[in-house]
Amino acid sequence: MIATEILVLIITVLVFGYYFSTKKPKNFPPGPRPWPLFGNLFQLKQNQLRHEQFDALGKKYGDIVGLYFGSKAMVILNNPKHIKEAFAEHVFSGRDISNLIKDRNLGGNRGVLLCDGPAWQEQRRFALKSLRDFGFGKKSMEAIIMEEVNELIAGFKSQHGTPVTTQNRFNIAVLNGLWAIMTGERYSHDDPRLNHLIRGLTATIAKRPLSSVLADLFPIVYHMRKTFPSLFTITGGVFQKETYKLIGETIKSHQETVQEDSPRDFLDVYLNEVKKTKDPQSSFHGEDGILSLRVTMLDLFVAGAETTSTTLSWAFLILALHPEIQEKVHEEIKKVVGLSRHVSLTDRPDLPYLEATDMEVLRYSSLVSTGQLKVVPVEGEVKPTLAPRTLSSIVLMPTEHKLVILDRQVA
Numbered sequence: 001m002i003a004t005e006i007l008v009l010i011i012t013v014l015v016f017g018y019y020f021s022t023k024k025p026k027n028f029p030p031g032p033r034p035w036p037l038f039g040n041l042f043q044l045k046q047n048q049l050r051h052e053q054f055d056a057l058g059k060k061y062g063d064i065v066g067l068y069f070g071s072k073a074m075v076i077l078n079n080p081k082h083i084k085e086a087f088a089e090h091v092f093s094g095r096d097i098s099n100l101i102k103d104r105n106l107g108g109n110r111g112v113l114l115c116d117g118p119a120w121q122e123q124r125r126f127a128l129k130s131l132r133d134f135g136f137g138k139k140s141m142e143a144i145i146m147e148e149v150n151e152l153i154a155g156f157k158s159q160h161g162t163p164v165t166t167q168n169r170f171n172i173a174v175l176n177g178l179w180a181i182m183t184g185e186r187y188s189h190d191d192p193r194l195n196h197l198i199r200g201l202t203a204t205i206a207k208r209p210l211s212s213v214l215a216d217l218f219p220i221v222y223h224m225r226k227t228f229p230s231l232f233t234i235t236g237g238v239f240q241k242e243t244y245k246l247i248g249e250t251i252k253s254h255q256e257t258v259q260e261d262s263p264r265d266f267l268d269v270y271l272n273e274v275k276k277t278k279d280p281q282s283s284f285h286g287e288d289g290i291l292s293l294r295v296t297m298l299d300l301f302v303a304g305a306e307t308t309s310t311t312l313s314w315a316f317l318i319l320a321l322h323p324e325i326q327e328k329v330h331e332e333i334k335k336v337v338g339l340s341r342h343v344s345l346t347d348r349p350d351l352p353y354l355e356a357t358d359m360e361v362l363r364y365s366s367l368v369s370t371g372q373l374k375v376v377p378v379e380g381e382v383k384p385t386l387a388p389r390t391l392s393s394i395v396l397m398p399t400e401h402k403l404v405i406l407d408r409q410v411a
């Protein structure tokens with residue numbers, strides 16, 4: 001008899017526990033029912049592209065879909081109009097700085113890529129201005145790019161008639177260009193250290209192990225990271241460690257030779273900014289400023305190299321699969337530029353077919369398929385079309401007209 005009562009009690013507790021732990025808040029957008037503790041995490045397949053799964057959910061549940069990652073609520077926007085509106089709202093510019101990201105950012109909210117709030121604003125404004133001053137996005141960068149292009153072409157020519165893996169070659173060329181602007185130095189494309197770093201970068205970006213996702217959700221998993229580092233990043237953190245080492249060495253050699261009145265590169269300008277910053281609240285102040293410099297350099301390294309070179313690989317693949325387009329691009333270049341010199345930025349207005357092809361490659365490759373996690377640092381009203389209530393933390397994942405909002409404290 002007592003056993004039956006205990007059984008009934010256990011079943012009742014389980015049923016209520018299940019009901020309350022998976023109950024969605026009022027107004028939460030439609031979506032699959034979450035499991036207790038893990039939410040919808042295991043309903044998303046590890047071996048299928050995220051945006052394809054979001055597409056399928058969009059077809060089933062509509063333009064705005066609600067999901068849970070553990071206890072974190074997530075809203076996917078499937079409509080370009082909503083995504084555009086979200087990007088126009090300042091409230092959507094925060095980021096989800098998990099403990100793993102803090103470790104990666106040398107223990108703080110640093111850099112430009114995985115950082116938010118006043119530190120991000122300061123670093124972003126400074127990086128944009130200083131990189132532009134040193135030619136980023138301008139005609140003066142062309143000479144740096146052409147140096148890389150020439151070595152790239154020589155490399156391809158040396159392998160004429162044999163299959164070539166493009167990704168690492170593009171990565172090295174793009175990274176060298178960025179590195180030259182940042183530090184005034186460039187490496188040979190065969191440099192073993194650079195090749196080693198690039199392979200590490202590609203492996204790190206290619207996959208985010210499930211353990212890293214779980215570490216964001218459960219502190220106990222996070223605390224296992226030092227005992228089992230290879231479970232958390234594909235390279236066991238080696239890429240990060242070695243890149244920080246290279247960055248540290250380069251900063252040190254610049255600190256020994258920097259001159260206040262004639263900065264040679266981005267790194268010199270940054271060091272001068274750290275020197276003249278007296279406000280202890282600033283992300284450029286003192287030792288903290290040097291840590292921010294290290295993270296910002298890593299960010300530019302990661303954000304610039306892999307994205308641009310993967311886009312180039314897509315361009316090559318698409319042109320190889322569509323020889324008729326390749327032929328048209330070639331004809332336009334032959335007609336406008338001729339075959340005796342390289343294409344230059346100044347030719348751009350006269351090469352509309354080439355430009356349209358570039359745009360189509362960007363559209364088709366849709367590279368950052370799950371975008372970047374973003375969290376609103378303070379409570380803020382979000383337009384009713386986006387989410388019909390107050391959000392306290394959100395994640396944006398723009399992809400092929402898709403945007404994901406994560407909200408940890410849905411009202």
Ligand code: HEM
Pocket residue numbers: 112113124178299300303304305307308311367368371372396398
């Ligand atoms: C085809 C090439 C590229 C693609 C597809 C791409 C894509 C993206 C995307 C989707 C974001 C996230 C935007 C957001 O959610 O706020 C981003 C941010 C960023 N990218 Fe790129 N990117 C490319 C090239 C570059 C290059 C060459 C650099 C560096 C020099 C760079 C530096 C950054 C930085 C610093 C951020 C963070 C910006 C911020 O916090 O406001 N990217 N990129």
